[in-house]
Amino acid sequence: MSLPIEINEERQEPIYHQIEEQIMTLIVSEHLLAETALPSIRALASQLGCSVITTRRAYQNLEQRGYIKTVRGKGTFVQQVDTKEKSTQKFKTVHDAAKRAVQIAKQHEYSEPEVKELFLKIIKEEYDA
Amino acid sequence: MLKVRGLTRRMGESQLESINLDVERGTVHAIIGNNGAGKTTLFEAMSGDYPGKGSITINGHPVSSLKGKEQFSYIPQTITELEAFSLRILHKLHKTHDSLWREDRFQTLVKQFNLPMNKHLQRMSIGMKQKSILALQLSRDTPLLMLDEPYTGLDMEGQQILDRLLLQHMEASDEHAIVLATHIADEVQRLADYISILHDGTLSERVEKDELQRRWQRIWIEERVEGISQAPGVVSVSSTRTQEIITQDAEATKAWLSERGVMIIKSQSLKLHESIPHILKTGVSA
Numbered sequence: 001m002s003l004p005i006e007i008n009e010e011r012q013e014p015i016y017h018q019i020e021e022q023i024m025t026l027i028v029s030e031h032l033l034a035e036t037a038l039p040s041i042r043a044l045a046s047q048l049g050c051s052v053i054t055t056r057r058a059y060q061n062l063e064q065r066g067y068i069k070t071v072r073g074k075g076t077f078v079q080q081v082d083t084k085e086k087s088t089q090k091f092k093t094v095h096d097a098a099k100r101a102v103q104i105a106k107q108h109e110y111s112e113p114e115v116k117e118l119f120l121k122i123i124k125e126e127y128d129a
Numbered sequence: 130m131l132k133v134r135g136l137t138r139r140m141g142e143s144q145l146e147s148i149n150l151d152v153e154r155g156t157v158h159a160i161i162g163n164n165g166a167g168k169t170t171l172f173e174a175m176s177g178d179y180p181g182k183g184s185i186t187i188n189g190h191p192v193s194s195l196k197g198k199e200q201f202s203y204i205p206q207t208i209t210e211l212e213a214f215s216l217r218i219l220h221k222l223h224k225t226h227d228s229l230w231r232e233d234r235f236q237t238l239v240k241q242f243n244l245p246m247n248k249h250l251q252r253m254s255i256g257m258k259q260k261s262i263l264a265l266q267l268s269r270d271t272p273l274l275m276l277d278e279p280y281t282g283l284d285m286e287g288q289q290i291l292d293r294l295l296l297q298h299m300e301a302s303d304e305h306a307i308v309l310a311t312h313i314a315d316e317v318q319r320l321a322d323y324i325s326i327l328h329d330g331t332l333s334e335r336v337e338k339d340e341l342q343r344r345w346q347r348i349w350i351e352e353r354v355e356g357i358s359q360a361p362g363v364v365s366v367s368s369t370r371t372q373e374i375i376t377q378d379a380e381a382t383k384a385w386l387s388e389r390g391v392m393i394i395k396s397q398s399l400k401l402h403e404s405i406p407h408i409l410k411t412g413v414s415a
Contacts, residue, residue: 008395009400010395014343042296042300043296045322046296046319051323051337053322053337
């Protein structure tokens with residue numbers, strides 16, 4: 001099994017963090033359900049072209065945060081995450097994506113009204129469809 | 130798991146100069162070097178074939194001891210001494226004399242690689258010969274694999290099968306490890322955790338693969354900056370409308386740029402197929 005995640009070479013955050021966040025998103029959005037077996041750190045490393053040092057660190061952090069659990073000799077599995085935690089994380093994911101979009105607009109010297117107008121246009125396009 | 134200390138060999142064309150190497154269990158370690166850098170000499174020595182000065186141990190056993198030989202399987206680059214035999218005869222030898230032999234594994238590999246049992250190895254194509262050696266060596270149940278350019282001559286299907294076999298070897302136990310010689314960046318990208326560079330017979334300290342990708346970056350800046358080619362980490366600068374910088378120490382270069390108030394348009398990690406040639410060319414310590 002491979003996971004629908006990828007490493008972005010242009011992002012400055014460390015690779016283990018990118019992996020961690022993407023798996024977390026898959027779990028809180030319920031694309032990965034509780035009890036689902038995750039690929040081994042070795043299989044994930046070879047899928048992404050990174051080292052097992054990196055994938056192990058991502059898994060360790062996710063385990064500490066209670067999203068996954070490693071059972072020795074059996075593998076790594078998705079944990080049950082409570083609803084409150086899920087909605088907090090969903091909010092954070094959406095919030096961060098919107099914030100990044102605004103930062104890019106700022107870099108390109110968009111004014112506040114211009115950004116607002118653009119957002120409203122996109123919202124209309126997406127929700128009317 | 131594999132410990133090489135002060136390995137020195139001064140014979141023939143390629144020399145090795147006090148090589149130290151540690152391959153830990155649970156890791157894949159790639160030895161990268163250009164043709165003629167001494168990779169094969171190093172692997173021959175590590176497999177106990179041509180002992181030089183220094184010590185080589187695997188899990189504490191000297192590599193040429195009986196216990197040592199049980200710790201590893203070796204895929205050499207040339208196999209002249211086996212070429213006069215067919216797979217049928219080599220199979221029989223292993224089956225009767227090799228205590229680590231796994232018959233079920235061998236039968237699976239013969240089927241996967243579609244290997245002719247009666248043909249002499251010298252009459253096989255390079256790829257078929259390589260598949261035969263892989264089938265023989267990977268059917269031995271050992272914790273360490275030493276692979277000298279293991280993908281040589283393999284077709285795409287063969288490459289995929291070998292990828293899977295190496296993955297299985299590493300997943301089978303935390304005690305397993307692989308050390309492989311290669312000059313192909315893509316193999317390193319797919320397989321390795323640690324990298325050491327062999328250059329003129331000396332081996333660099335190992336570096337973690339992802340650390341290499343964190344440090345080696347391409348940075349684009351808008352303006353020309355005085356002295357940029359001497360800035361810390363900078364390996365090359367080229368300019369079109371924007372300036373493109375290759376650095377081997379992104380953090381230092383970016384700090385230098387920000388001290389001078391230079392705007393970075395974009396930066397991106399180099400893939401290994403871009404950074405490794407730089408490293409090999411300049412002999413820069415990784």
